[in-house]
Amino acid sequence: MPPESTYVEPQAKKNIISRSQLEARCKAGEILIVVNQKVYKLDKWIKHHPGGQLAIRHCIGRDCTDEVKALHPDYVLEKKIKYFEIADYLPKESDPEFAPIIGSRTRSKDEIFEAQSAQISAAYRQLETRLRKEQLFETNYINYAWEFSRYLTLFTMAIVLNLYGTCTMHYMASALCLAMFWHQVSFFAHDAGHNSITHNLQIDNGIGIFLADFLGGLSIGWWKKSHYVHHIVTNHPIHDPDIQHLPFFAVTTRIFQGFFSTYHQKEMVFDRVAQFFVSYQHYLYYPVMMMGRFNLYVQSMMFLATEPVYPYRKQEIFGLTIYWIWYPYFIMQLPTWNMVIAYVFVSHMFTFMLHVQITLSHFGMSTEELGDTESFAAKMLRTTMDVDCPLWLDWFHGGLQFQAIHHLFPRMPRHNLRSAQPFGNQIVYSALKDVADQVGFFVEVAKHEAKEYIDAQKIVLPADKKNL
Ligand code: HEM
Incomplete structure (x- = not known):
């Protein structure tokens, strides 16, 4: 287990469902979702869900913590959801099917994508805490x-x-x-x-x-x-x-x-x-x-x-x-x-x-x-665009021109979206910075590989010929 892992050994008596077990049970027809590292079974209750059946169906077999937090009032996560809990969810790094990453193996494109997506999700969760402090979920x-x-x-x-x-x-x-x-x-x-x-x-x-x-x-x-x-x-x-x-x-x-x-x-x-x-x-x-x-x-x-x-x-x-x-x-x-x-x-x-x-x-x-490993926040930012509009014209767009922040926090009252937008932009900028850093990194790697190739082949570049 890598030392920086957040994995905590589950209690011996608790039910545990691993990722592969979750997949298998969902394929067999069970309605299971993951929220905050716990598995919930909704087979019987789904037809009574106030947010509709389809909303839940889109989350079957995956971690939908951010979606559930974004779309529900606090009482659902604090009280109601407990009735449906059946097990702890085993994070994938401890699943035998997903052996821990040993040594300095290069990360695959998928792993980089997942890590970036998780970074955006972490920034999103911090942002939510900040906006709550700013009381931007309250109605004026x-x-x-x-x-x-x-x-x-x-x-x-x-x-x-x-x-x-x-x-x-x-x-x-x-x-x-x-x-x-x-x-x-x-x-x-x-x-x-x-x-x-x-x-x-x-x-x-x-x-x-x-x-x-x-x-x-x-x-x-x-x-x-x-x-x-x-x-x-x-x-x-x-x-x-x-x-x-x-x-x-x-x-x-x-x-x-x-x-x-x-x-x-x-x-x-x-x-x-x-x-x-x-x-x-x-x-x-x-x-x-x-x-x-x-x-x-x-x-x-x-x-x-x-x-x-x-x-x-x-x-x-x-x-x-x-x-x-x-x-x-x-x-x-x-x-x-x-x-x-x-x-x-x-x-x-x-x-x-x-x-x-x-x-x-x-x-x-x-x-x-982009698959299940894309976090909710990353998906919302990729698929949603704000429309620029001066303050005096807000009434015409109803505040919904701040569509990205609305998608990140659908329950935030519309009139608070303008105030929340600058905070939301921080996630976008940090995501863009990550992408820019990655691009810079790939350019460096490409340069290094090109140099190695040239040295190995003993190729003489036209610019160097003049100096011979
Ligand atoms: C154990 C799981 C769940 C429980 C107990 C639950 C419960 C509830 C309850 C009680 C409401 C009404 C909230 C209110 O008073 O305003 C609600 C609304 C809703 N739920 Fe869930 N839900 C669950 C899972 C999900 C999932 C997985 C999704 C999909 C992301 C979802 C999407 C929604 C939506 C879209 C609404 C309507 C929100 C709104 O009116 O703004 N729910 N749910």
């Missing part, structure tokens, strides 16, 4: 008061311009205000989905249902299901629903062969229709984004109709029913049918800004699968 309700005044202004303007308007310009301005209202309120619903408003699951869920279902006609449950998965397997072409947009877009050429989407549970084929649309995707991007909200209606209804276990189904169906009463009633106040149709399109299409903002942070980033 004054921010929400400001936001409320904005929502209320937009909604009131939409109503007044619709009911008391006298010309097309008034009606279209009303539609635009409604689109802006939906756009802005989505950020609030996003907080509710992450339980980052009151940090109480029931209350935040209630807020989410009111905002998304009653006011917007969309299912918060549907959104939460897909968004949680997105946070765990960000930018994975096969697993992340947020980058699966066939037949319209292909974010990576990897999907040209078609693939089975684990989220949608269906084959996504790259057929002729997809070939046609994808070849024009650079033109179609904005028009498709403008139609996005109509698609969300369909997804919401499908979710409520087909999700096997969902505790808030009745409340959400009630919410959607109210929406489908108030919105049609509202637009029927317009003087002509042409105006009604124009209103529907303008109010829906101008929410495209939200879809653009969401996709902007991920579409241009890596979609590689």
Whole structure:
């Protein structure tokens, strides 16, 4: 055992599961995950998990400590998780299959990658402690008061311009205000989905249902299901629903062969229709984004109709029913049918800004699968991008332009993301420094090897010839 190893001899009586045993048991169908060097068995409970089944399925058979810490309130790790503990996890260096590294063997590329990834993870954990000290996980309700005044202004303007308007310009301005209202309120619903408003699951869920279902006609449950998965397997072409947009877009050429989407549970084929649309995707991007909200209606209804276990189904169906009463009633106040149709399109299409903002942070980033040894923090930084924006424009992006820090700490209230970002950058810089150091090291090795080769071959370089 190397002296610097952190391995501690487990107590004789405790159950121990090694990495190979874990793999074998998971392959046999057991739902086991590793958190803080302990193994948890979730076979029976998975269908009751408030974060959905798929979130857990993406963590089966691997260490998901950082994911679990990032996505749960403290009580889950402090109390709830204990009920599912079945054994200690045997770190791989003590597993007979993974013999200790003896002597000065050169580390393989995989080992270097794993070590770098672990370094980022360690920096990430320190950062979390620091941000807690800075109280950046606490909600400042004054921010929400400001936001409320904005929502209320937009909604009131939409109503007044619709009911008391006298010309097309008034009606279209009303539609635009409604689109802006939906756009802005989505950020609030996003907080509710992450339980980052009151940090109480029931209350935040209630807020989410009111905002998304009653006011917007969309299912918060549907959104939460897909968004949680997105946070765990960000930018994975096969697993992340947020980058699966066939037949319209292909974010990576990897999907040209078609693939089975684990989220949608269906084959996504790259057929002729997809070939046609994808070849024009650079033109179609904005028009498709403008139609996005109509698609969300369909997804919401499908979710409520087909999700096997969902505790808030009745409340959400009630919410959607109210929406489908108030919105049609509202637009029927317009003087002509042409105006009604124009209103529907303008109010829906101008929410495209939200879809653009969401996709902007991920579409241009890596979609590689780098395996289980990549840490959560390393993966989030590789797949997520911030959007630069001045302070005065924060309201427009809702604070979510700091997407990398949001992905590292999904439960952090949005209004704290700007303050947290400089701390987050430290991880990025230290990761980049590591990469730069590695590159420098490889250059030195290459130089050394080249020199050895030249000396061995007794090659005379042109520059040296002149000196002969
Ligand atoms: C023994 C294991 C686990 C237990 C006991 C557990 C328990 C819970 C509980 C009680 C909640 C509701 C939290 C609240 O009150 O806000 C929750 C939410 C959640 N869990 Fe787990 N969970 C476990 C494993 C996992 C795993 C492996 C993942 C995947 C990374 C996961 C992802 C989530 C997500 C995404 C949410 C929703 C978070 C939110 O609302 O912001 N959970 N879990």
